[in-house]
Amino acid sequence: MAMVELNNLCKVYKTGSDTLTALDNLNLQLEKGDIFGFIGPNGAGKTTTIKIIATLLLPSAGTVRVNGVDALKEPGRARGFIGYMPDFFGVYDDIKVWEYLDFFAAAYKIPKDRRPGIISDVLELTDLSVKKDAYVESLSRGMKQRLCLAKTLVHDPPVMLLDEPASGLDPRARIEIRELLKELQAMGKTILISSHILPEMEEFCNKIGIIERGKMIVEGDVKTLAQNVRGYQSITLTVKANAEQALHMLQQMPELVQTPSICAENHKIAEGSLQMPRGCTLQFQYIGPPEEEYAVLQALVQAGIQVRSFFTPETDLEDLFMRVTKGQVA
């Protein structure tokens, strides 16, 4: 069963005689444990989609199911499965951190005797234990962001909707949020996250969707998308010796490989900025089916070439984003 399922979701606003289509037949399906990166220019419809899933906005058409529950018919029940962090949020500055979390735990009808343990757990997870008795107003912006994330976790929701959770944070706070998201990922949460920090999204999202003018332009796993959009997948391999022979072999596989070339020794791969192992490095564009890329490796090994590494450098999500979007807003 899909944890989040959107079918033909539409949202149209009417402003005077004009109509504005914020979402245009959006479809999405997220399984348990999926980390979905929702990417798009400002005004593309990301926040509208998130608010509709969070039952804070009604769609003009379409259906929304969260953990099997129809969020339009049973919004209260659906909200119980969701942890929601809006893009812009405030906190109650004049109470203490634990009081803030206790309030939300009480709001989620968590029994009083269980609340201290839960608060302690979420504070530890968000690395705010030392601030338990501090007033919320004394926290830095990054800490407030983590406190908001802690608040979304008090009822242990299986689905998390995070709208720009790292926006406006300094690099250190961004890294802290990223590490926290990785922990949530390890806990098996289904996370839908919108962000503009594309390299970080690429690091922990197993799926991404690019939305523009209310339409999902592409959706799927990052590498497959990159290959579909570009028509190839960059592969780098390092051989101990016989680079010329390896190059010749690659040139003999035009149905799978194009533009093979030998790079310098200890070459720094531009896309991934990785230091390569000692040996001779080759690069090529793989154009075959994504699941058969290792056929190339197998052929090289069977020909007696000693391969030290064979991998796909990190896909440049920014490049992918620029290729598929036109910078238009709804």
Add this chain to the structure above:
Amino acid sequence: MWNNPVLRKELLRYKLRNDKSARIAGLVITALFLLVLYLLTGRYILFGASQSVAYSVWQVIMGLQFTAFMLILPGTAGNIISKEREQQTLEMLLFTPLSSAEIIVGKLLSSLLLFAAMLLPLLPINILIWARLIAHSTHYPFIQFFQTYLTQFLIGYFILALSVFFSNLLSRSLYAILASYTTLFGLFCIGTGLLSGLVPSLVWLNPFVLFFEHSLAENQSPADVLSFTMALFLLTLLATVLLAVSIAKLRKPVQGM
């Protein structure tokens, strides 16, 4: 009632947080204590003066207290929801499983409790004056003492409900507070006075008239008591309707086409 998380959270916010506020509170309490002590021992007021002077003193105290509440309450309750909207906490509050009624009632109760707490400091003086009035004469019915407090409380409830309504309706606290003051003084105080030529019974909806001319009046005719009770009932009903509308409108998702 005490399990309402919104009420508990709002009460937490009234807590004294630092030494400075504790000192100010200490000074205020001391000043009130001295005032009570003065009036307690004030021979002229409690023992030397005539019954009518003691009654007048009570009328002045209650009148000042009532006027102060009329001026303070719309200002304190007018931002009860709009402040949540302004500080961007409302969306997260609405996302919780708390019902709209729990949120509105929790907010209202916290204001009502604060209002009730503000009634307390002058309560000992009023009790002592009434104890003296009753001890020396049967002219002053003790029920009037309760009636005065009940009237204040119900008018306070009406003002708070009116303020909550505007706070929910208007996005800015300033506009909500201004609308609350304008409606209370413009419509219910001045407006009912101006229209009383056309509809005389409208004057009963004026909180000042209700309180000063009837609740504090020394002699109340049975007809006045009936009109007075009806007017209080109407204001309470109106307050409850305003609250019901606020509850219904609080969590209405934005509907598209």
